[in-house]
Amino acid sequence: MSYKNILITKENSIATITINRPTKLNALNKETIEELHKAFQELEKNYETRVVILTGSGEKAFVAGADIAEFSEFSVEEGVQLAAQGQDILFNFVENLKIPVIAAVNGFALGGGLELAMACHFRIASDNAKMGLPEVSLGVIPGYGGTQRLPQLIGKGRAMEMILTAGMVTAEDAYRMGLVNNVIPQAELLDYCNGIAQKIMRNSPLAISSAIKSINANYKDGENGFETEIKSFGKCFGTEDFKEGTTAFLEKRKAVFTGE
Known part of the structure; x- marks a missing residue:
């Protein structure tokens, strides 16, 4: 465009x-x-x-x-x-x-x-x-x-x-x-x-998006930032990025995130 x-x-x-x-x-x-x-x-x-x-x-x-x-x-x-x-x-x-x-x-x-x-x-x-x-x-x-x-x-x-x-x-x-x-x-x-x-960009794109959402939640009327954080934290456990990040840590190598 x-x-x-x-x-x-x-x-x-x-x-x-x-x-x-x-x-x-x-x-x-x-x-x-x-x-x-x-x-x-x-x-x-x-x-x-x-x-x-x-x-x-x-x-x-x-x-x-x-x-x-x-x-x-x-x-x-x-x-x-x-x-x-x-x-x-x-x-x-x-x-x-x-x-x-x-x-x-x-x-x-x-x-x-x-x-x-x-x-x-x-x-x-x-x-x-x-x-x-x-x-x-x-x-x-x-x-x-x-x-x-x-x-x-x-x-x-x-x-x-x-x-x-x-x-x-x-x-x-x-x-x-x-x-x-x-x-x-x-x-x-x-x-x-x-x-x-x-x-x-070294970090998980999905985790970064979730962090932005959770931080912003603290400044929005009618939204509980802590609750948003808890839900977003839990969702991370179902992502490929979480599996890759934790596996890479345990294997002492750099993670390769896909944003999935």
């Missing part, structure tokens, strides 16, 4: 999605959100894809925000639909993807860009990255999950401060807060993320 606003490369079961709107600092518009949904959907169906790295084109921005011109004249009803649809087809979709998604945050990650990075399973930032949710300076609030995921990651007080001041934080500040897992020189960012992806 061909895309207008994103690029996809694949190597050794690692897919890299690059948001490619450099003249707009990779800002998210409706078309880009829909393309990202389709791309993630296709990659999840492809059993050869084991990890996805998400980044932005150029050195200035991961995603500098949403495309404000696209919704500046929206009504209340249109605003509600914009947030609901975006959360459904992209942000929540990425969070619940069965394969790990690493956000390689190069440069600015603002508004919808930071919300997209937070929807990924974890984040690695370039040393020039700056992050923030400046929506209140436009008379609106984060609508793609920012008011929910930011407190989960850095705590209520810090999230309140970031959102209410509309301020940005540096990559090092984000690291100290727990918003990103590590800070890497920009030239080395994708290589570092690929290195993490290689480590992930």
Whole structure:
């Protein structure tokens, strides 16, 4: 499938999605959100894809925000639909993807860009990255999950401060807060993320999917994370990956997982 606003490369079961709107600092518009949904959907169906790295084109921005011109004249009803649809087809979709998604945050990650990075399973930032949710300076609030995921990651007080001041934080500040897992020189960012992806791929794809589901369950209303973990743990015992993993351990060799 061909895309207008994103690029996809694949190597050794690692897919890299690059948001490619450099003249707009990779800002998210409706078309880009829909393309990202389709791309993630296709990659999840492809059993050869084991990890996805998400980044932005150029050195200035991961995603500098949403495309404000696209919704500046929206009504209340249109605003509600914009947030609901975006959360459904992209942000929540990425969070619940069965394969790990690493956000390689190069440069600015603002508004919808930071919300997209937070929807990924974890984040690695370039040393020039700056992050923030400046929506209140436009008379609106984060609508793609920012008011929910930011407190989960850095705590209520810090999230309140970031959102209410509309301020940005540096990559090092984000690291100290727990918003990103590590800070890497920009030239080395994708290589570092690929290195993490290689480590992930040594492990059972089925177990990884179950771990993602169980971790996410703790943050969902009406779902008991411990119960989800117990059920997922039990299901692992019926997989070929479990048999291979335990046999390899006992035989003192490296496991070869098939995802079955």
